[in-house]
Amino acid sequence: MLSLYVIATFGVVVLFSFLTAPRRASVEGFFQGQVAGRAPGLCTLVLSQVTTWIFARSLMNSAILGYYYGAAGTLAYAAYYLSFLSGGYIVGQLRLRGAASVQDWLGARFGTVGQSAYNVVVALRLLSEVFANLLVVGLIFSAVLPEMASAGTLAIVAVAVLGLAYSAWGGLSAALRTDVVQMVLFLAVFGVAFIYLVTQPDFSIVEIATSQGASGARQGWVLLIVALLQVFSYPAHDPVMMDRGFIADRKTTRNSFLHAFWLSALCILAFGVFGIHAANLGAAYEGQLLTTWAGMFPSWVFVALLVSLLVSALSTLDSALSSAARLCVEELRLAPRTLMGGRVVMVVFMILGGALTLWGNTTLFDAVAVSGTASMFLTPVMVAVFVFGWSVPMWAYLTSFGAAILGAAAYFLREVAMVAKVLPDAPKYEQLLVICVFVLLVGFAAVLIGARRVAD
Template sequence: MTWMPMAAVGAALFVFVLVGLRARTAGDSLDDYLTARGSQGATTLGLSFVASGLGAWILFVPPEIGAFVGPLALAGYAVGAALPFLVLAWCAPALRRRLPAGRSLTDYAGQRFGPAVRGWVLLLSLLYMLCFLAAELTAIGSVVALLTGGAGRWAVLAVAVTTLAYTAWGGLRASLATDRWQAWLLLALLALVAAWLLGQPGAPAAAPGAPAGAPLPVALSVAATLVIAVTVANLFHQGYWQRIWAATDERALHRAAWLGALGSAAAVALVGTLGIVAAQRGLPLGSPPVPLFALVQPAPTFIVAGVLVLAVALVASSVDTLQNAIASLLVTQRAGATLAGARWATVLLMVPVVAIAWQGLSVLRLFLVADLLCATAAVPLLLGLWRRTPRHAALVGMAAGLLGAVLPDAWAAGSLWQGLVAATFPANVPTLAPFAGALVGSTAATLTLAWLAPLHAADAAR
């Protein structure tokens, strides 16, 4: 490996630090540090949604889905990447009107449903975001190891320290400023790398050794699972909720959400298509399979450098958002929080996360469990925007979602224990039954209680 890829990565990280530090808040307001309230237009927010939502996972998962399951499942993944922003476009304006001084989803959960639901939502958000953070830093180490043949620990530490340098000091404004640069950079690099890889001669479709696409029922099941899992989990991403209060107005927020949805869906579809191409060319996809890197590894140095910088931009854009989001979620749970406390929280939370990422451990199973728990709670929370929903409906609905996540596989196996085991995804593969059961159970219970509740009682619970 020549010096060129490493130099490109170093230059990109240096630029991110400069942009982030220049964007730091001028005052000492904790609220501005956490929300940048009312300061961001549609374009900046939309690019931030794209950059925050697209992590290094898009270099691994969509290509594998495309290669082994096929275009239909890939389309489901692209829809799943877009849907959280469309849900945001629908519900965020109402939430802004309800809590004009809000800072987080837990603020809404506590105000609408009480401390028990607030605490549960806090735990779900932290679990999901910490898994996301550890997975992203682990991924950049894996990318560096795959493309350079060396240890990836230096990359994990470099990204963690670089992003901390500007998020701990500049807060959300620094994250938003770097997101804008990172979004343009990653979209441009993704387009250039994809154009070069797709333009290379290769074996025709159905080349010997190419994986056969999954049968239609399997592809439909995978697509539905991905849509549910990705959508509900991202609704507990505090970084997105911070940004709804950063928007200048509801129109800017609505346009930004649509821009985030379209950009994210297009990126997932494009990267997944490269996985399909790698499979069709009969390339050795590796074990575990990494279809995109099967295309990239024989490429010239400038393409390898482009992919490395792309990976760094993807990881840095999601990591800085998560750092600020987790710190924001923690410091807003107690009265008397200070700006210094928010900065220390940002720094300290990274110590265990970097330690986990250095081990190169897979957090996929924990990630899937976190996604499933989010599926039990997403609909009851959103139904809180309906005035008929009583306060107790959310807790009952979430409990019903937990039961629904277990029952389908328990019924099929004739054993409650087997249902519990299936809901922990022992094969590290998402399956439809637990997610569908969680969604149906939580929705049915919450709607039933809402319809049975007297209207005046529901209004009193608002």
């Protein structure tokens, strides 16, 4: 019966998404998000930014980190949402310099090589978004249909096909319009579950704020430092956020980033409370917390949490696919700038992302850590140019890029014997912190030396 409620409610969300998507598709709407020749307004941009950033993986990450590391863990993940402030700053600087995208700016300074290095990181980011959100879908349906061995796989295929269907019809314009509906539905469904939680006799805001989690708060504070180190460059490698920074006027865009910050941060913190509360009650961790919640809450609250996750997964999938189409068509020119060209790209990314769910890794934070570390090559470059007005030579840019890719690979392969010998003998998040510091030191050293040589 529980599974029927989840499927029926999610079916309604999908139906609304199809009804909201534009009936007629145009090339400009598909790649630039325009509807009837007009740019999206402030409300559309804010809700689209928020719903594509509080995606299913992020909600689960916030809750899981809260469970293990208490308030520090959830706060650490919420710190990534400072990306809206740094992202707004980056977009403002790029538009001030006449750039129409991050690739446009990098191409003017570092040519095709500079663009290619960036595009590799962006493509991996988009692929990880498709993979991670489909993975959460699989985990949800495996939890609600434990008696059906293939439930997770079938759900992944079904959501992939449904999400691809309306995304491929309208591209970015479809993503923007459906994001609004999906965000409103998310806030309504999740809001009901959150109100239930905070009105329970065993809920204490003081205990939530002071919680040490099931494993102690230390690693949560370590992750907070990691997030603060990564947060300046993190939005620049996220094409979903960056694409929305160039489709409206500057004032609307600036305000959308500001409002998206506080709204998304509140959602992430609120969802993290469910994980913290589970740890405070001494509940055993099972199945990415899904099975844990099933035993803690009434069925309708559990259904509300699952539907919240499914809605956020769907909203992120369509945005990731539309950004993938723009990347491959407008930036890489791997396909013609036609509706068919964009749709083919979407199909390819959905297939590749779905295939990665067979990989077997269910550690949701790993994708954030790896892509966030890889993006850090942009931090020294952007600080040098935007803050100090320096000119960064190509070799310094590539040195920073190489250090970031090496760091990301080291964290991803940390359990390989050869890599483990190089990394400190410490918990994985402390290893990640050491890697991030290394990446920034190498990058800033290269940029500083290169900028001085240019000045001379």
